[in-house]
Amino acid sequence: MTTDTPLALADEDRILDAALGLFADVGVRRATIGDVAKRAGVDRVTVYRRVGSKDEVVGSVIIREAGRLFDEVLSAANRESSLAGRITVGFAETIERIRSHAMLNRMIELEPDTVFVSLSRDAGPILVAAVSVVERIFEGARADGLLDSVDGLTPVAEAFVRIAHSFVLTPSAAAAAGTHRELVDFASAALVPLLPPEPSRA
Template structure:
């Protein structure tokens, strides 16, 4: 079972402490500066202070390197979004809060915004064809906390893995497509109003 965790942000848009990797930090800086298509292994090696051969031993190309970077960043965002446990608060409330906060955090994340704006095709395989490592990690986290919610009675009984996959489908849609549904000229169609709808959907979905 995966516990709900809360990590303190280091304020830099990347993970702190032992999760830091100079190569992944370097590719993040490169992508933020010029996008994925214009990033080269030579640029990454130079920023990281390592040789190109060192990179080739771990990653055959920039896309595989960016894939590992996305896994690190997305899992970090999700785990940070999960609130700390509070006395008297059921698991369902923590799941709902964590997922809504996670959507907000993803949409504000500099790397996510850069990829969506400049290299959106990089995300398509994980939306249309297959699950990536970060999605598998998020499903494991969700299945664990859903099982906790089943145990304390705050979450509707059901198949934890199927419920986790359904929740991920919902929050992926809000994360990737929300800006296509908002209308800056209509106060009823703002980001905040749709996040309130997401909260209501999650509550109704998970309530026994």
């Protein structure tokens, strides 16, 4: 467990930065706590104390990277002036940012089986976090007068996340989804009809 002191947080960030770079260079399986410690400029005890075991280091890296991605997606979505725009742009930005993530692409190259397990069977916590991001988009839309209520929209948020998740796992199928425009068009056709109507501004 980490503490909330500035020194502890600085150590944790340095360790996670080091682990992120190491995983991109050699993959998760070949990386050791000793390797992470050496790259971070700390000893092994500090890694265990500040972050934990190798599995906990991996989990913390994934959670931090997902958090950064979600913040970027939320920021891009909230620049749109309509609820439909926020959802379609959020969907497209999510897929594109995951596809272009350097560490993820490198890990797919080095350890495709490990990545598949992380993104499928073990993806529950990340999907829960992603659902909360969609709910934040809904909350922001309500605050901006684009929704009357967010009641009952959690299943809709989860449906959006599960559809996006399928695009990550299987990039190509019947729908064209190679460009930002194609992703937005898909979301407009498949996701927007699930949204409640925006309030009348008359």
